[in-house]
Amino acid sequence: MYKLLQIELYKIFRRPRTYISFLAITALVGVIQLGLVKNGDDYVNFVMGNVMQSFSFDGKLLNGYLVCYILLQLLLVHVPLLIALVAADMISGEANMGTLRLMLTKPISRTQFLLAKFTASAIYTFMLLVWIAFLALFVSMFLFGVDDMVIQKTNYLVQLPVGDVFWRYVGAFGFALLSMLSVAALGFFLSNFAENSIGPIVATMSVIIFFTILSTMSIPLFQKIQPFLFTTYMVNWKEFFDPKVNADNAVIIGSLQHPDRIIQSALILIFHIVGFVGATMVLFKKKDILS
Amino acid sequence: MKRLLITAVAFVSIQFSAFSQDMTALVNKVKAKLDQVNDYVAEGSMKTDVAFIKAPVGRVKVYFKKPNHFKLKRDGGISILPKGGVTVNMSTLVAGNDFVALSSGDAVINGIKAKVVKLIPTTDNSDVVLSTLYIDETNLLILKAATTTKENGSFEIEMSYGKFISYSLPDKVIFSFNTKDYKMPKGVALEFEDEEKLTDAEKIKRKKGRVQINYSNYTINKGLDDNVFK
Numbered sequence: 001m002y003k004l005l006q007i008e009l010y011k012i013f014r015r016p017r018t019y020i021s022f023l024a025i026t027a028l029v030g031v032i033q034l035g036l037v038k039n040g041d042d043y044v045n046f047v048m049g050n051v052m053q054s055f056s057f058d059g060k061l062l063n064g065y066l067v068c069y070i071l072l073q074l075l076l077v078h079v080p081l082l083i084a085l086v087a088a089d090m091i092s093g094e095a096n097m098g099t100l101r102l103m104l105t106k107p108i109s110r111t112q113f114l115l116a117k118f119t120a121s122a123i124y125t126f127m128l129l130v131w132i133a134f135l136a137l138f139v140s141m142f143l144f145g146v147d148d149m150v151i152q153k154t155n156y157l158v159q160l161p162v163g164d165v166f167w168r169y170v171g172a173f174g175f176a177l178l179s180m181l182s183v184a185a186l187g188f189f190l191s192n193f194a195e196n197s198i199g200p201i202v203a204t205m206s207v208i209i210f211f212t213i214l215s216t217m218s219i220p221l222f223q224k225i226q227p228f229l230f231t232t233y234m235v236n237w238k239e240f241f242d243p244k245v246n247a248d249n250a251v252i253i254g255s256l257q258h259p260d261r262i263i264q265s266a267l268i269l270i271f272h273i274v275g276f277v278g279a280t281m282v283l284f285k286k287k288d289i290l291s
Numbered sequence: 292m293k294r295l296l297i298t299a300v301a302f303v304s305i306q307f308s309a310f311s312q313d314m315t316a317l318v319n320k321v322k323a324k325l326d327q328v329n330d331y332v333a334e335g336s337m338k339t340d341v342a343f344i345k346a347p348v349g350r351v352k353v354y355f356k357k358p359n360h361f362k363l364k365r366d367g368g369i370s371i372l373p374k375g376g377v378t379v380n381m382s383t384l385v386a387g388n389d390f391v392a393l394s395s396g397d398a399v400i401n402g403i404k405a406k407v408v409k410l411i412p413t414t415d416n417s418d419v420v421l422s423t424l425y426i427d428e429t430n431l432l433i434l435k436a437a438t439t440t441k442e443n444g445s446f447e448i449e450m451s452y453g454k455f456i457s458y459s460l461p462d463k464v465i466f467s468f469n470t471k472d473y474k475m476p477k478g479v480a481l482e483f484e485d486e487e488k489l490t491d492a493e494k495i496k497r498k499k500g501r502v503q504i505n506y507s508n509y510t511i512n513k514g515l516d517d518n519v520f521k
Contacts (some may be wrong), residue, residue, distance in 0.1 A: 054470055059369030148368040159346040161368055242345075249340045251347040 001112055008120035012086060021082035021128055029071055029135040033143060035253050036049065036067055040144075048150075051157055057150070064141030065149040065165045069241065071136040076176055076237065079148065079184040080208045082128065087121040087187030088200035091284070096196045101289050110285050118188055118277050125180045151241055158242060164253050171235040178269040179234035183208060185276035192280050230272045234266035314392035314408045317426060322385045324431045325459050330356040330515040333460070334508045337363075339371055341470055341500035346371055351504065360520045362503075373468045373500060374443055385424075385433075389414045399432040401426050401451065418442055432459055442468050454507050466502040 012018050036043060040062040045052065048061070091114075094100040104113065149160040160168070187204040194200045211231035214222050226232045239262045244255035256262065333353040339346045350366035363370065395407040405425040412419055418440045425435040433454055439445045446468040450461035 054374060055371050056374050057369055057371055058363075059365065059370060081326060150369055150371070156343040157371075159344070159369065161347050161349070164347075213387060245345050248338060248348075249342070249345070250338055251345050253347065 001116060003125040004108060004112060004116035005123075008090075008116050009123060012120055012124050015142055017085055017089075018124065021079075021085060022131055024082060025075070025079070025128065026135060028075065029132070029139070032071055032074070033067065033140060036062065036070075037143060040067075046282050048153065051152070060145060060147040061150055062144060063147040063149070064137070064144040065146055065162075066151065066159075066167075067140040067144050068137040068169065069149065069151055071140070072132075072172070072176070072237070075132060075136070076179070076235070077133070077212065079128065079180060081205050081232075082186045083121075083125050083180050083183050084201050084204035084208070086124050087184035088191045088204045089197040090117045090188055091191040091280075092200050093191075094196050095289075104289060111281055114277075114281050115285055118185070118280075121184045121188060122181055125184050126177060129173060129177055130178060133169075137169055149241070149282070153242065159251065160241065160243060161251070161253065164243070164251075167254075168240040171240040175237040175240065175266060178266055178273070179237070182230055182234070182269045182272045182276070185273045185280075189280045191274040208252075210287055211226075218270055230269060233268050236261055236265040293515070298420060303448070314406075316392045317428065318385055318390075318392045318408060318410070318424070321426055321431050321433060321459070322422075325385065326357075328355070328357075328458050328460065329512050330354075331458075331460065331512070332510045332515065333506045335504050335506035336364070337370070338503045339500075340503065343470075344500075349453075351505070353506075354515060354519045356515045356520070360517070362520050372415065372502065373446070373466070385410070389417070398425055398429075400449075401429050403434060407435050430456065432456070455506075455511075458509070458511055460506070460511070461508050462506055464504045464506075465471060466504075467503075468500050470500045 021198050043064075044062050049055070084191040091100070094103060146162055146165075148162050149158075149165045151160075181195065183204070186207060187200060190200040190203045190207075191197075208231065211229045214227050215235075220244055239256065239258050242257040243251045243253075244257050246252055308335075331354075333355075334352055335353070336348055337351040338348045349368055349370070351370065352364050352366055354360070354362040354364070363372065389412055391411045391413060393409045393411065395409050398407050400406050404427070406428050408426055409423045410419075410422040410424060420439045420441060422435040424433050426432070427434050430452075432450075434450060436448045437445070438448070446466060449465045449467070451463040452459075453462035455462070
């Protein structure tokens with residue numbers, strides 16, 4: 001199994017396509033950071049304009065923690081598309097090259113074969129997120145420094161003390177990993193149905209875009225189906241940045257306003273990952289690989 | 292009859308003027324007590340209680356230097372303060388002699404009998420339109436001040452005194468103010484979950500805010516560099 005995993009990882013990282021994601025992330029993060037270095041204060045004044053009419057802020061509002069939050073808001077909607085590039089190619093890519101039959105002539109079970117493939121795409125997803133964390137969090141901390149994190153929610157403004165932020169990012173990235181793995185699992189599942197890579201990649205992207213639009217639109221008809229779309233739960237990493245307050249309306253350090261939402265969303269995403277991978281295994285066992 | 296009316300009006304005017312002078316004298320006494328302090332650095336904790344702001348309790352340092360330099364700094368971190376008001380302190384309220392002080396009766400603040408004095412600025416360039424001071428006549432302390440400004444709305448400051456009562460420096464200051472409604476466009480917040488519906492009581496609560504500062508220590512008259520206020 002370990003050998004199989006090594007082979008799969010070798011195949012993933014030998015392909016130039018794999019590095020498109022890393023390059024795209026680097027370019028995107030770099031451009032946004034450059035923009036914020038040059039005109040960050042204008043951006044903050046624009047976004048906080050409503051509150052700044054009544055309140056004055058003393059301190060470094062535009063700091064590494066806030067920049068990372070801005071980046072994650074923008075990136076985590078689009079990263080699934082980059083993950084689809086690899087995950088949706090895992091089985092269909094082999095079929096396309098005609099190596100699927102050859103691979104399965106080896107003394108390994110189809111389950112082992114699939115598990116190695118999915119684990120490899122999970123490792124790729126993990127590495128992509130680590131890269132995002134490095135660029136968006138650590139490079140931003142280096143470029144912009146750190147201070148309290150002040151973020152705006154739809155109905156209120158949150159100030160998190162500087163010492164109470166880092167663990168929240170660890171949690172948020174952990175949650176983001178589950179979100180991205182559910183995308184990888186979907187791509188992996190769709191990969192089972194095609195003989196070439198383009199179809200499952202485009203199909204995965206389409207499903208993600210379609211579901212994300214349905215998840216984000218506040219139209220009563222869509223709101224009824226939103227609980228059944230896994231994309232609805234993918235944005236709940238933001239719950240890590242919503243602390244609880246005490247009776248005096250002061251933030252309780254180290255607290256979460258809705259830990260139940262995080263747990264529920266994480267369980268739903270895990271359910272989807274297991275469901276997609278399980279379904280892939282069931283279908284792949286019956287798959288005709290001789291054609 | 293006409294003569295009687297003129298005499299009555301003159302009498303009332305003289306009485307009113309005398310009464311007004313009495314309050315000016317009281318305010319001047321309060322001011323003289325406040326004038327003992329040339330500068331101070333105070334340490335304490337600050338709590339911002341605004342319905343739509345979730346903020347932690349933070350350590351703050353407050354710097355004051357005569358005549359009206361005032362600076363509040365959070366000890367590490369970002370301070371969120373209502374515009375204008377918190378930087379108003381008792382010394383700045385009664386600074387100068389460009390005001391008319393009128394009596395407005397008596398009141399009880401936190402169990403202490405207080406004289407209610409209306410301060411009306413006599414200069415046009417003052418941002419303050421009207422201040423109502425609740426003065427403890429015995430200890431010459433301002434217990435509460437309600438101020439209406441041209442630019443920064445209305446606010447109230449309530450003070451409790453303790454260790455530094457001899458300098459008229461409070462241990463606790465509660466600053467109350469009105470807030471504008473807060474609403475963030477979903478597109479800007481990039482949040483798409485359903486909004487929590489607010490009740491009428493919550494909507495009213497969202498229009499009021501408080502900042503409470505509890506001072507733990509003052510360093511008084513040790514000299515302070517002007518650069519601190521830049």
